Amino acid sequence: MRSSWKKWRLPVIMLGPFLILVVIFYFIPVILTAILAFTGMDSSMRWEFIELNNFRKLLADPNIGLILKNTVTYVLFTLVINVFFGFILALLTTYFIRWERTSLFFRTIWMLPRITPPVVYALLWIWFFDPSEYGLLNSIRSLFGLPPVSYLTTQPMLIIILANGLIGASFGMIIFSSAIKSIPRDLFYAADVDGAGHLSVIKDIIFPHIRWPFMFVTIWQLLSLLTSYEYILLITDGGPVNATEVLALYSYHKAFQNFEYGYGSAISLIIVIIAFFISLLLWKVFGMGKMIRPTRIE
Amino acid sequence: MKIELKNITKSFDKKTNTIDNLNLSIEDGEFIALLGPSGCGKTTTMLMIAGIYKPDSGDILFDGQRVNEVEPKDRNVGMVFQSYALYPHMTVLDNIAFPLKQQKVKKEERIQRAKEAAATVHLEQYLHRKPGELSGGQQQRVALARAIVKNPRLLLLDEPMSNLDERLRIEMRSEISRLQKKLGITTILVTHDQQEAMTLADRIAVMKDGQIIQYDTPMALYYQPENLYVARFIGTPPMNFLHGSVNNGILHLHNRKLPLETRLLTKSYNGDVIVGIRPHDIQLGSHGDLQLEGTIQFVETIGHAKLINVLVGDTMIRFFTNPFLDLVPGMNIQFSANSSDLHIFDGKTEKRILKKKDLKAIRKSNAVNQILPHAADSKKSG
Numbered sequence: 001m002r003s004s005w006k007k008w009r010l011p012v013i014m015l016g017p018f019l020i021l022v023v024i025f026y027f028i029p030v031i032l033t034a035i036l037a038f039t040g041m042d043s044s045m046r047w048e049f050i051e052l053n054n055f056r057k058l059l060a061d062p063n064i065g066l067i068l069k070n071t072v073t074y075v076l077f078t079l080v081i082n083v084f085f086g087f088i089l090a091l092l093t094t095y096f097i098r099w100e101r102t103s104l105f106f107r108t109i110w111m112l113p114r115i116t117p118p119v120v121y122a123l124l125w126i127w128f129f130d131p132s133e134y135g136l137l138n139s140i141r142s143l144f145g146l147p148p149v150s151y152l153t154t155q156p157m158l159i160i161i162l163a164n165g166l167i168g169a170s171f172g173m174i175i176f177s178s179a180i181k182s183i184p185r186d187l188f189y190a191a192d193v194d195g196a197g198h199l200s201v202i203k204d205i206i207f208p209h210i211r212w213p214f215m216f217v218t219i220w221q222l223l224s225l226l227t228s229y230e231y232i233l234l235i236t237d238g239g240p241v242n243a244t245e246v247l248a249l250y251s252y253h254k255a256f257q258n259f260e261y262g263y264g265s266a267i268s269l270i271i272v273i274i275a276f277f278i279s280l281l282l283w284k285v286f287g288m289g290k291m292i293r294p295t296r297i298e
Numbered sequence: 299m300k301i302e303l304k305n306i307t308k309s310f311d312k313k314t315n316t317i318d319n320l321n322l323s324i325e326d327g328e329f330i331a332l333l334g335p336s337g338c339g340k341t342t343t344m345l346m347i348a349g350i351y352k353p354d355s356g357d358i359l360f361d362g363q364r365v366n367e368v369e370p371k372d373r374n375v376g377m378v379f380q381s382y383a384l385y386p387h388m389t390v391l392d393n394i395a396f397p398l399k400q401q402k403v404k405k406e407e408r409i410q411r412a413k414e415a416a417a418t419v420h421l422e423q424y425l426h427r428k429p430g431e432l433s434g435g436q437q438q439r440v441a442l443a444r445a446i447v448k449n450p451r452l453l454l455l456d457e458p459m460s461n462l463d464e465r466l467r468i469e470m471r472s473e474i475s476r477l478q479k480k481l482g483i484t485t486i487l488v489t490h491d492q493q494e495a496m497t498l499a500d501r502i503a504v505m506k507d508g509q510i511i512q513y514d515t516p517m518a519l520y521y522q523p524e525n526l527y528v529a530r531f532i533g534t535p536p537m538n539f540l541h542g543s544v545n546n547g548i549l550h551l552h553n554r555k556l557p558l559e560t561r562l563l564t565k566s567y568n569g570d571v572i573v574g575i576r577p578h579d580i581q582l583g584s585h586g587d588l589q590l591e592g593t594i595q596f597v598e599t600i601g602h603a604k605l606i607n608v609l610v611g612d613t614m615i616r617f618f619t620n621p622f623l624d625l626v627p628g629m630n631i632q633f634s635a636n637s638s639d640l641h642i643f644d645g646k647t648e649k650r651i652l653k654k655k656d657l658k659a660i661r662k663s664n665a666v667n668q669i670l671p672h673a674a675d676s677k678k679s680g
Contacts, residue, residue, distance in 0.1 A: 184383065187385065189348070191385075192348075192369075193349075193350070193370050193376070193454075194396050196371065204385065
């Protein structure tokens with residue numbers, strides 16, 4: 001007994017705080033969400049189990065078709081911008097701009113929105129597209145005598161995708177540029193001597209080397225986009241008339257605007273299940289198992 | 299292809315010159331080596347010839363044409379890197395065919411030529427493996443095949459054998475030599491291994507601090523080193539050095555006096571000197587006119603000879619003896635060398651102060667014509 005305590009003492013002390021945090025902030029919320037999804041909890045905070053009623057309600061929800069469609073559009077297009085724009089930025093700042101200081105400067109600029117509070121970032125976008133003549137785009141239009149346009153009502157989804165895509169690109173940029181920088185310089189020299197142009201270097205040298213980071217960023221961004229809603233909330237709040245309402249935002253609205261905690265949790269649970277199956281699918285598609293397997297060569 | 303470097307200067311930090319006003323000329327079909335310790339600028343020089351670095355000033359000429367601004371891909375050079383730099387996700391065949399693919403050679407011909415190149419380096423069985431599944435020696439062959447597949451006008455080898463074990467290195471040395479002769483391609487080898495440079499190159503440029511110290515044939519570097527640096531660098535085991543002085547045409551060395559008069563470059567030379575003697579030029583006993591004695595410190599058995607380490611005064615002298623002699627540390631022995639075999643350098647400038655030895659005379663004294671009566675005359679008196 002005593003000796004086993006001796007053996008486990010250090011691991012328990014080292015891992016304990018971390019385990020407690022994981023249980024409180026990761027594990028319990030998932031379980032709570034799952035349980036809440038089967039209750040009709042509202043602002044009175046009563047645990048009232050109503051079996052599958054929340055899910056029946058969801059299926060019958062007249063908005064659900066549009067919301068699902070919005071979610072798919074939002075996630076897919078933002079993901080493409082996130083990943084490809086991130087890749088292009090990484091290429092520009094590591095391969096094409098060889099001077100480290102310049103590329104660091106550009107990368108820092110792209111990181112700025114990450115360290116700005118989301119509210120400020122969202123405000124900038126609102127100001128940019130504001131329908132009055134004080135909005136940046138409309139003030140430019142007025143210089144040419146054009147009437148103001150309400151972009152936020154005519155193209156809300158496009159604006160949401162751009163706002164999320166541009167800020168999200170910095171994540172891919174950082175991961176990809178460090179991956180590109182870890183490619184041995186000799187390989188670029190060899191490709192130069194072998195007569196490879198830029199396109200071939202990107203296709204034959206850079207891309208194969210960042211294949212795993214590329215998959216990682218894709219999966220990571222896909223999952224975080226599926227559950228993210230803060231910029232949509234701040235810029236359009238899902239409007240106009242649900243035009244930019246996505247599943248995660250819908251869950252928030254139901255839970256914190258209509259105080260239908262049970263229903264909101266049910267929607268969240270659906271998101272968790274979708275995320276789980278997408279991860280599983282991508283894991284298989286990308287062959288991630290191969291990546292974490294030990295190498296065959298010493 | 300004839301290569302010329304004229305007054306090349308290259309600096310990476312704007313303060314010191316990595317390459318300092320370097321001049322080098324390589325004849326068509328010649329095999330030369332850039333030899334020097336790490337950091338002397340030999341790889342930088344090679345990367346400038348490949349076009350990866352641009353010189354700050356000076357001209358690089360290929361067959362008389364200035365190529366300073368020509369991109370690497372348009373220079374038609376093949377290169378083998380120290381790390382081999384194989385494309386890890388491509389098979390051996392794809393690696394070798396890569397330069398041809400860039401030249402838009404048709405797929406069938408590309409594969410055909412890649413296979414031929416692979417065959418010249420004996421890689422036929424490994425065409426569909428990835429570089430990670432090959433041994434170091436095999437990877438090196440892939441790198442070599444990839445460098446020669448497009449029939450380049452110039453072959454650059456950057457320390458190609460430094461990652462191989464000794465046996466494989468000797469094997470690859472003869473392979474590279476054979477390939478270079480067969481293709482007749484102008485070749486530049488960068489190496490810090492003087493033995494590798496000596497065995498492979500027609501001429502060797504010994505480099506130090508971004509400058510070429512001496513550019514000569516291996517035999518000339520061995521028998522006529524221009525300065526202490528070259529003398530120290532060339533030859534295994536390395537040359538022995540003793541401190542002495544020259545006064546009125548007489549060499550004073552460990553209480554011995556040797557007349558030098560006619561052999562001095564400047565008759566009136568006076569001052570401290572460093573005397574170099576190659577281990578092969580020393581023998582036991584007192585046959586030579588420079589006689590020395592000392593205490594044996596250490597004996598290395600090689601098989602065909604014994605390498606004796608003798609302390610003379612406070613300098614260690616190494617030389618070969620008959621392997622069957624019973625020599626043990628602590629013994630006092632006498633040994634000697636011929637004054638004509640001495641290399642003498644100025645103690646301050648470290649430049650040679652003796653006239654160059656005549657290689658033809660050395661040939662004669664070695665009685666080459668009697669050993670090889672016919673072949674000897676046709677060979678260059680390297």
